[in-house]
Amino acid sequence: MAQLLQEERNDVLLMTINRPEAHNAVSNALAAEMTAAVEKAGERRDLRAVIMTGAGERAFCAGADLKERRAMNPDEKWAQRTRLWRLHCLLWRLPMPAIAAIHGWCLGGGFELALFCDFRLATDQAVFSFPEMSLGAYPGAGGPILLPRLIGRARAKEILFSARQVTAQEALSLGIVEWIVSREQLLPRAFELAESFKRSSPLGVAGVKRLINQGADLPIDLASDLNEALRRPLEATRDYEEGIRAHFEKRAPVFRGE
Numbered sequence: 001m002a003q004l005l006q007e008e009r010n011d012v013l014l015m016t017i018n019r020p021e022a023h024n025a026v027s028n029a030l031a032a033e034m035t036a037a038v039e040k041a042g043e044r045r046d047l048r049a050v051i052m053t054g055a056g057e058r059a060f061c062a063g064a065d066l067k068e069r070r071a072m073n074p075d076e077k078w079a080q081r082t083r084l085w086r087l088h089c090l091l092w093r094l095p096m097p098a099i100a101a102i103h104g105w106c107l108g109g110g111f112e113l114a115l116f117c118d119f120r121l122a123t124d125q126a127v128f129s130f131p132e133m134s135l136g137a138y139p140g141a142g143g144p145i146l147l148p149r150l151i152g153r154a155r156a157k158e159i160l161f162s163a164r165q166v167t168a169q170e171a172l173s174l175g176i177v178e179w180i181v182s183r184e185q186l187l188p189r190a191f192e193l194a195e196s197f198k199r200s201s202p203l204g205v206a207g208v209k210r211l212i213n214q215g216a217d218l219p220i221d222l223a224s225d226l227n228e229a230l231r232r233p234l235e236a237t238r239d240y241e242e243g244i245r246a247h248f249e250k251r252a253p254v255f256r257g258e
Contacts, residue, residue: 020056045257049194061110095206
């Protein structure tokens with residue numbers, strides 16, 4: 001049985017972690033498969049969004065496979081963490097929007113996987129937690145980096161230090177997720193969100209995503225330099241010419257990512 005399912009719908013790629021019997025925990029084999037899939041997606045100009053979700057009714061993703069990790073020596077454990085970190089960084093750097101559609105447990109590395117997406121939709125049954133602190137370690141694939149940027153330092157510390165479970169409603173109030181939807185509407189709403197981005201130039205979306213991800217924490221002058229470096233090349237693209245032409249011709253533009 002494939003551990004990662006991939007399905008394309010109208011230039012949107014749905015990736016489904018397919019280990020429901022293991023709460024969709026990420027094994028080394030699955031991490032390699034997901035990394036290759038995300039890397040390939042990032043190279044495609046025709047792809048407009050990526051949706052990440054988990055199979056079954058129990059979990060979005062429970063993080064690294066602890067049963068597999070239990071048999072590892074320290075070097076092997078570190079190599080596993082490095083694989084997850086690379087996967088998350090690739091997801092963060094995708095030129096197109098990444099959307100996490102979350103139902104059930106979203107734990108540890110699974111929580112980090114969701115944080116490295118641009119948007120998070122969750123059902124009422126979603127539960128978020130970083131249990132690593134209760135296991136003698138701490139989240140090592142980006143959680144303590146991104147969570148405080150999303151909800152503030154003190155609130156992030158409280159969630160991380162306590163290793164407690166955060167309900168979907170609390171996650172919404174804190175800003176960890178942007179929307180709560182019904183189980184039946186989880187994927188339809190994710191695809192609806194992805195479709196809304198397709199009205200915009202993919203090159204413009206890629207530039208703004210990078211500017212926000214990298215520039216939001218820079219001093220204004222450095223963020224301005226990054227803005228200029230990203231914006232200037234768009235002036236010479238076919239998509240920019242097409243957008244202006246379509247505006248005056250009163251029609252929808254046809255963007256090609258070039």
